[in-house]
Amino acid sequence: MGRKLLLEHINVPGINTFDVYRQNGGYRALEKALKTMSSDDIVEEVKKSGLRGRGGAGFPTGMKWSFLAKPEGKARYLVCNADESEPGTFKDRYLMTYIPHLLVEGMIVSSFALGANTSYIYVRGEMMPQIRILEKAIAEAKAAGFLGKNILGSGFDHEVYVQPGGGAYICGEETALIESLEGKRGNPRIKPPFPAISGLYNCPTVVNNVETIAAVVPIVNDSGDEYAKLGIGRSTGTKLISASGNLNKPGVYEIELGVSVEEFIYSDEYCGGIANGKRLKAVVAGGSSVPILPANLILKTANGENRLMTYESLAEGGFATGTMLGSGGFVAFDEDQCIVRNTWNFSRFYHHESCGQCSPCREGTGWMEKVLHRLEYGHGKLSDIDLLVDVSKKIEGNTICPLGDAAAWPVASAIRHFRDEFEWHVTNPKEAMERNFGLAHYADPLPKPEPELSQN
Amino acid sequence: MLNIAQPEEVTFSPELITRFNEIVTRYPEGKQKSALLPILHLVQAEFGWVSAPAMDKVAEYLHIKSIEVYEVATFYTMFFLKPLGKHVLEVCRTGPCCLVGAEKIMKYIEQKLGVKEGEVTPDGLFSWRGVECLAACGMGPVLQIGPEYKFHENLTEAKIDELIDSLRLTTADKPQIS
Ligand SMILES: Cc1cc2nc3c(=O)[nH]c(=O)nc-3n(C[C@H](O)[C@H](O)[C@H](O)COP(=O)(O)O)c2cc1C
Ligand code: SF4
Numbered sequence: 001m002g003r004k005l006l007l008e009h010i011n012v013p014g015i016n017t018f019d020v021y022r023q024n025g026g027y028r029a030l031e032k033a034l035k036t037m038s039s040d041d042i043v044e045e046v047k048k049s050g051l052r053g054r055g056g057a058g059f060p061t062g063m064k065w066s067f068l069a070k071p072e073g074k075a076r077y078l079v080c081n082a083d084e085s086e087p088g089t090f091k092d093r094y095l096m097t098y099i100p101h102l103l104v105e106g107m108i109v110s111s112f113a114l115g116a117n118t119s120y121i122y123v124r125g126e127m128m129p130q131i132r133i134l135e136k137a138i139a140e141a142k143a144a145g146f147l148g149k150n151i152l153g154s155g156f157d158h159e160v161y162v163q164p165g166g167g168a169y170i171c172g173e174e175t176a177l178i179e180s181l182e183g184k185r186g187n188p189r190i191k192p193p194f195p196a197i198s199g200l201y202n203c204p205t206v207v208n209n210v211e212t213i214a215a216v217v218p219i220v221n222d223s224g225d226e227y228a229k230l231g232i233g234r235s236t237g238t239k240l241i242s243a244s245g246n247l248n249k250p251g252v253y254e255i256e257l258g259v260s261v262e263e264f265i266y267s268d269e270y271c272g273g274i275a276n277g278k279r280l281k282a283v284v285a286g287g288s289s290v291p292i293l294p295a296n297l298i299l300k301t302a303n304g305e306n307r308l309m310t311y312e313s314l315a316e317g318g319f320a321t322g323t324m325l326g327s328g329g330f331v332a333f334d335e336d337q338c339i340v341r342n343t344w345n346f347s348r349f350y351h352h353e354s355c356g357q358c359s360p361c362r363e364g365t366g367w368m369e370k371v372l373h374r375l376e377y378g379h380g381k382l383s384d385i386d387l388l389v390d391v392s393k394k395i396e397g398n399t400i401c402p403l404g405d406a407a408a409w410p411v412a413s414a415i416r417h418f419r420d421e422f423e424w425h426v427t428n429p430k431e432a433m434e435r436n437f438g439l440a441h442y443a444d445p446l447p448k449p450e451p452e453l454s455q456n
Numbered sequence: 457m458l459n460i461a462q463p464e465e466v467t468f469s470p471e472l473i474t475r476f477n478e479i480v481t482r483y484p485e486g487k488q489k490s491a492l493l494p495i496l497h498l499v500q501a502e503f504g505w506v507s508a509p510a511m512d513k514v515a516e517y518l519h520i521k522s523i524e525v526y527e528v529a530t531f532y533t534m535f536f537l538k539p540l541g542k543h544v545l546e547v548c549r550t551g552p553c554c555l556v557g558a559e560k561i562m563k564y565i566e567q568k569l570g571v572k573e574g575e576v577t578p579d580g581l582f583s584w585r586g587v588e589c590l591a592a593c594g595m596g597p598v599l600q601i602g603p604e605y606k607f608h609e610n611l612t613e614a615k616i617d618e619l620i621d622s623l624r625l626t627t628a629d630k631p632q633i634s
Contacts, residue, residue, distance in 0.1 A: 075484070084591045085588070085589060085591060086589070087550045087551050087552055087588075087589040087593070088551070088552050088589075088593050089591060089593070090591040090592050090593050090594055090595075092591070093591050093592065118484075124591070125493070125497060125532070125534045125605075126534065126590055126591075126600060126605050127591070127605070128497075128602075128603070128604055128605040129604070129605060129606065129607070161482040163482075163490070163493070163494065164493055164494055164497055165493065165532070166493050166496070166497075166528070166531070166532025166533070166534045166535060167532050167533035167534035167535075167587070168531065168532050168533065169588065169589075180493065181490060182487070182489060182490055183489035183490045183491065183492035183493065183518075183520075183524075183528065184489075184524075184527075184528065185527055185528060185531040186531065186532075201484065201487055242593060242594060243594060244552040244555075244556075244593035244594045244596065245552055245555045245556070245593075246555055246556070250593070250594035250595075251594045252594065284551075288550075288551060288589075329552075329593070331551065331552050331555070331593070333555060334555075337555055341554075342551050342554070342555075345549075345550065345551045345554055346550075346551055349550055349551070349588050349589070352588055353588065
């Protein structure tokens with residue numbers, strides 16, 4: 001069994017309540033931080049831990065915190081990104097539902113480290129039940145004296161508020177999130193200035209993912225060095241993986257970074273293999289934005305090494321044969337799934353969610369959706385395939401925010417690895433509507449489990 | 457917004473205003489515009505949708521221009537700018553849910569309710585629509601129903617039957633007992 005840091009007590013009945021959380025060591029990090037550590041001490045521990053942002057980009061959290069400007073007389077803010085809208089990702093919902101006090105404790109400790117007297121948890125509006133859960137947890141923490149004025153006699157004042165979004169994926173992008181929190185449309189800002197200099201209400205702001213903030217609790221409890229002992233290389237600690245698609249046991253798993261992809265998919269500790277005795281065709285390993293890989297390339301790198309669940313191993317081979325850990329949204333496709341249909345589906349998502357500020361993104365995502373639709377529905381031409389590659393290249397890198405890239409990569413990678421399936425949709429349109437493309441050369445290299453022979 | 461019949465006037469109850477007042481205290485002095493999204497959610501929960509006069513009222517309350525409210529309400533997909541059924545079934549239509557049968561579930565709901573996406577059943581009780589990823593991919597197919605946004609997971613046709621029947625029951629006209 002791998003070490004668990006965030007979900008260690010998840011099976012304790014009532015861990016969602018203040019009392020049970022407290023009995024299981026909850027708010028110990030807060031007491032330790034406020035009574036025995038300085039802000040700089042905490043930032044230092046987070047740096048030593050090697051913790052990287054769990055929202056998708058994987059930027060080192062300690063470094064991000066140390067960039068926060070501290071001009072005299074200006075408020076600083078911590079904003080928690082609980083917008084969780086990247087297709088394939090549902091770990092933050094899980095954490096907020098079942099162990100909300102971990103996030104609340106993380107918010108207070110992190111705010112103390114950053115010198116923020118007010119913080120906001122921006123939760124996507126669809127998660128109204130989680131908003132209620134967090135509001136209750138915050139009220140309980142306040143009643144216990146962990147929020148408010150002069151917390152535990154430390155002289156530190158703090159309030160946390162929960163803010164609902166309104167149903168827009170783009171508000172997960174940190175500057176769009178800030179705009180939204182200011183009561184505006186979620187249009188990403190042009191950077192610089194970065195939020196660390198000028199964010200919410202033009203004040204220095206740190207935006208961190210739910211899981212990142214929760215991870216600060218075990219780091220303060222056990223020290224950054226202890227945290228860094230878990231994992232491999234620059235992928236330290238544990239990560240929540242949201243596993244979905246055609247798996248026997250979809251769900252949220254806390255893994256120690258470095259578990260092999262094969263173990264994650266097939267072992268009973270995690271996903272328990274592909275559902276219905278089928279074979280694995282492809283995986284999107286880090287949320288819809290990262291390149292899709294065929295089964296052979298997700299299980300082993302192009303060099304034949306075992307692929308591991310780490311930032312580095314998943315990226316091994318670059319865009320040609322690798323992908324990214326991203327937000328940890330792990331989507332498994334069985335042999336019956338159509339890659340063209342899924343690519344069209346994802347394109348429709350990005351088109352729908354583009355904020356519309358940049359023409360390459362606004363128009364390009366629309367064109368990709370349209371062309372993929374006609375390929376999927378049997379009206380495509382062979383030249384459409386290169387057209388898609390061309391459009392995706394023209395979006396990539398030419399936009400204000402990374403949503404443009406996020407829309408381009410799934411299309412480019414699907415064509416890179418499954419071009420013959422796209423071609424087959426053009427050459428055999430009728431058949432393509434009725435049955436799925438064979439998977440011989442993408443299929444997972446592992447043999448199907450053989451049915452057990454009877455004894456006699 | 458333009459071709460939708462709008463109510464003449466909308467009044468916010470004192471209870472609603474009390475809740476607005478509490479929300480505004482969460483932000484620094486002068487930043488009350490931040491309360492816009494939470495307030496629009498409350499308005500929708502109260503009236504079932506967000507009408508133009510309601511938006512004007514919100515603008516007045518927050519001391520901002522009406523256009524600032526319109527541009528926000530039209531940007532975010534959760535706000536209904538026209539009246540829909542009493543229960544709006546919002547089904548996730550994004551990739552991971554489709555791998556486990558969301559498209560079939562949507563077809564079934566369409567058949568069962570007898571109305572297309574975005575329309576209202578003749579009794580005014582139901583609407584349905586596809587929405588983008590609801591962050592519940594491991595429990596797909598899923599749907600949500602506002603204003604509390606309770607989740608219904610691992611959907612099957614039988615579960616849809618049960619859900620729609622129970623919603624019908626809870627909203628059926630009950631005989632008046634005097
Ligand atoms: C289009 C888009 C959507 C994003 N959605 C999310 C999200 O839902 N949750 C999240 O934590 N980060 C999301 N991010 C990443 C954030 O911009 C930001 O990097 C992150 O919140 C930083 O926190 P971290 O360093 O703790 O990961 C998104 C980025 C983009 C470009
Ligand atoms: S890339 Fe797309 S989503 Fe991002 S700012 Fe430009 S138009 Fe908006």
